[in-house]
Amino acid sequence: MSDFTNARSAPVRFDLLVAPLRAAAKFFDALNVAVxxxxxxxxxxxxxxxxxERRGLAREDLVRHVFAEIE
Known part of the structure; x- marks a missing residue:
């Protein structure tokens, strides 16, 4: 006689399956912004x-200007 029972398998957690895809999407979004x-x-x-100067910028302020949204 078998000890096999008709137990249902645990439900699949959709969020665990999708989490790596969401992380990859966030990574590529951030990479796109950086580029x-x-x-x-x-x-x-x-x-x-x-x-x-005509654009109202100084060379020493370029990094600050380009990355101003991050601050």
């Missing part, structure tokens, strides 16, 4: 001091 900010910094850093 955009880097591109903006690179573009601004190629401008002359006169061009920066």
């Amino acid at each position: 955009q900010r880097n591109n903006e910094y690179q573009a601004l850093s190629r401008l002359s001091d006169a061009e920066l």
Whole structure:
């Protein structure tokens, strides 16, 4: 005789299955923002001091300007 019973398996926790996908999506969103900010910094850093001044920026303030939303 078998000890097998017809017990139902534990319910699958959907949130545990989706959590790694959500984490990956957050990572790629953050990576996208970082690439955009880097591109903006690179573009601004190629401008002359006169061009920066016309935009109301100083070279020493570029990082602060590009990353201002984070503060």
